[in-house]
Amino acid sequence: MANSINLAKLDANDIVAINNAAYAGAIKVVAGKVAAGNVTFEIDGKTINLSDAGCSYLSTSLEPINRAKAEERPAEVLLALAAKSTELITPTDCTNPTVKSGAASTSFARGEKELDLAKLSDSDMIRFNHIGKTGEINVLEVKPGEATIQVDGNVIELSDAGASYIDNNYKEIKMANAEADPTLVLFALKAGTTKLVSASKVSNQKIAKGAIDTVFII
Amino acid sequence: MKKIILLISCLAILAGCKNKKAEETPQQPESQVTETVQEVGQAIEAVSQFLEENKIQAKSFGLRQEEDGTWQLNLKNLDANGEAAGELLKLTLADNVEIVTLENGNILSSALTDETKSALNNKFVGYWLDGDKISHIVEFAK
Numbered sequence: 001m002a003n004s005i006n007l008a009k010l011d012a013n014d015i016v017a018i019n020n021a022a023y024a025g026a027i028k029v030v031a032g033k034v035a036a037g038n039v040t041f042e043i044d045g046k047t048i049n050l051s052d053a054g055c056s057y058l059s060t061s062l063e064p065i066n067r068a069k070a071e072e073r074p075a076e077v078l079l080a081l082a083a084k085s086t087e088l089i090t091p092t093d094c095t096n097p098t099v100k101s102g103a104a105s106t107s108f109a110r111g112e113k114e115l116d117l118a119k120l121s122d123s124d125m126i127r128f129n130h131i132g133k134t135g136e137i138n139v140l141e142v143k144p145g146e147a148t149i150q151v152d153g154n155v156i157e158l159s160d161a162g163a164s165y166i167d168n169n170y171k172e173i174k175m176a177n178a179e180a181d182p183t184l185v186l187f188a189l190k191a192g193t194t195k196l197v198s199a200s201k202v203s204n205q206k207i208a209k210g211a212i213d214t215v216f217i218i
Numbered sequence: 219m220k221k222i223i224l225l226i227s228c229l230a231i232l233a234g235c236k237n238k239k240a241e242e243t244p245q246q247p248e249s250q251v252t253e254t255v256q257e258v259g260q261a262i263e264a265v266s267q268f269l270e271e272n273k274i275q276a277k278s279f280g281l282r283q284e285e286d287g288t289w290q291l292n293l294k295n296l297d298a299n300g301e302a303a304g305e306l307l308k309l310t311l312a313d314n315v316e317i318v319t320l321e322n323g324n325i326l327s328s329a330l331t332d333e334t335k336s337a338l339n340n341k342f343v344g345y346w347l348d349g350d351k352i353s354h355i356v357e358f359a360k
Contacts, residue, residue, distance in 0.1 A: 140279050140292060141306040148292060148306060153336040155282035155292050 003093055005108040007034045007041055008086040015113055017129045017215045018043070020078050020106040022060040024134035026215035027088070027108075037084045044131045045183075045212040050081040050088075057081075057091070057099070067096065074102025111215035113201045117142040117149070118194035120218070130186050130214040133168060137216075142194045149196075151186075158189035165199070165207075175204065182210030273344040273356075277302035280339040281311075281330060289330055291338065291345075291352060300360065312351035319357045 005016050007029050016027040025044040033040035037052040048064060050056050055064035060078045070077050070091075077091040077099055091103030115126065117139050126137040138150040145160035154170040157163075163172035165188045178185045178199070185199035185207060199211035276293040283289055289311040294302035317326040319337055326337055342360040345352050 148308075150280060150339065153280065153339050155280040157282065 001107040001109045003105070003107065004082070004087050004089040006085075006087045007039050015111050015213060015215045017109045017111040017127075017217045018079070018106060019109075019129065019134060020060065021104045022076070023062075023078055023132055024129040025132060026111065026129050026213045028213065034086050036086055037081075039081060039086055039088075041088075052081070052083055056083070067099075071096065071098040074099045075104060077103045079106050109217050111217040113198040113213060113215065114190070115196045115216040115218075116194055117147060117196060124218050127217045128186065128214055129217070130168060131183075131212050137196075144194055145189070145192050147189050147194065147196070160189070160191050164189045164191070165202075175207075179204070179206050182207045183212055185211055187214050187216075269346070272346055274347070275300075275342070275344050275358075276307075278338040278341045278343045278355075278357075279306070281335040281337075282308075283330070283335070284310075289335075291355070293343070293345075296342075309345075309347075310351050312348050312353045315351075315353055315355065317355045317357070 001019075005027070010016065010029045012029065012031050014028060018025050018027050027041055027043050030040045030042055030047060033049075038049070039051070040047060040049045042048070043058075043062060046062050048058060048062065050058060050064055055066045057065045057067070057070040057080045058078045059065050059069075059073075060076050062078075065077075070080070074091065079088045080091055080094050080099070081087070082089050083095075088108070090106040091099050092105040094100045094103070111129075120126070120139060126139075128135055128137060135152040140148040140150060140155070142148070147158045149156050149158070151166060151170050156166055156170065156172055158166065158172065163174045165173045165175070165178040166186050167173050167177075167184045168186050173185070178188070182199055187196050187198055188202050189195070190197045191203070196216065198214040198216075200208055200213045202208050202211075275296045277296065279292040279294070281289050281291055290308050291311060293307050293309065294304055295307065297303040314327070317338065319326065326334055338355070338357070341357050344356045344358060346354045
């Protein structure tokens with residue numbers, strides 16, 4: 001976990017988990033749109049532009065806001081663009097004293113969109129972020145094509161033969177339901193493997209294209 | 219487990235009858251009443267021993283509801299060192315199973331819900347089987 005992330009150092013395949021008391025999500029860069037003092041990036045499917053000249057703060061409702069609005073409601077500032085840079089920073093590190101003192105801290109961590117459960121040790125703790133929601137995964141048993149896991153305390157069985165997707169209410173769902181609204185899908189068990197994958201990375205393109213990234217962090 | 223409950227019920231009835239008889243015949247010798255109480259005590263002790271011997275200790279990882287509405291407990295039995303070991307077991311709860319949680323004294327019935335199903339997440343439990351189904355669960359501190 002870090003207090004900042006430099007977008008210029010990310011490539012198109014990278015994903016970053018962002019966590020604040022009021023929001024948890026995933027950030028990725030938009031190719032060719034990162035310059036000092038003016039960055040465009042994507043957070044949970046929403047494209048955001050922050051710049052020194054315009055809005056340099058992002059609210060916890062994912063709206064770019066200017067300094068006056070950030071000072072008005074510092075507790076609702078999720079992150080800020082550091083001046084003349086490509087770095088997104090926690091509002092608690094802002095130079096603006098009103099924002100700095102009134103904000104909650106935000107952390108950034110490089111994550112993954114795919115996770116092989118068989119390669120984890122018993123002591124590994126897995127977290128995930130998905131559109132404002134964060135949770136914890138514990139592995140109970142895993143075999144190729146079958147996984148029993150606890151997701152925020154809910155025992156979930158994913159399998160090739162049964163339901164291989166989980167929705168954001170922690171219910172096991174089958175492909176037809178996942179296709180009906182891919183934005184509700186948290187992640188899936190990759191067929192024939194021991195891997196959990198973000199819904200945006202499943203082989204079913206109808207689901208992958210409509211899904212919002214889930215980021216896994218160990 | 220049904221036999222055990224039946225046995226306990228019979229003992230309770232027996233004790234009740236003998237006490238009632240004792241009330242009806244106040245002149246009954248005190249030694250006879252004492253003998254009856256001792257008999258009941260011994261029988262209860264035998265039942266307790268039977269229950270203890272047939273209790274399986276395990277670490278419970280939580281309940282999950284199947285599509286048909288039945289509840290399944292995910293657990294690993296404890297080895298001789300008291301550690302959860304071996305394969306993950308997925309045992310079905312019998313109808314009307316009672317789950318006693320010792321920490322707060324509450325009793326959960328088989329009418330589990332999404333809100334109460336996490337009561338047995340990562341807990342140490344003793345359980346009894348009736349056939350291949352769990353008939354009773356007792357949580358214990360470790």
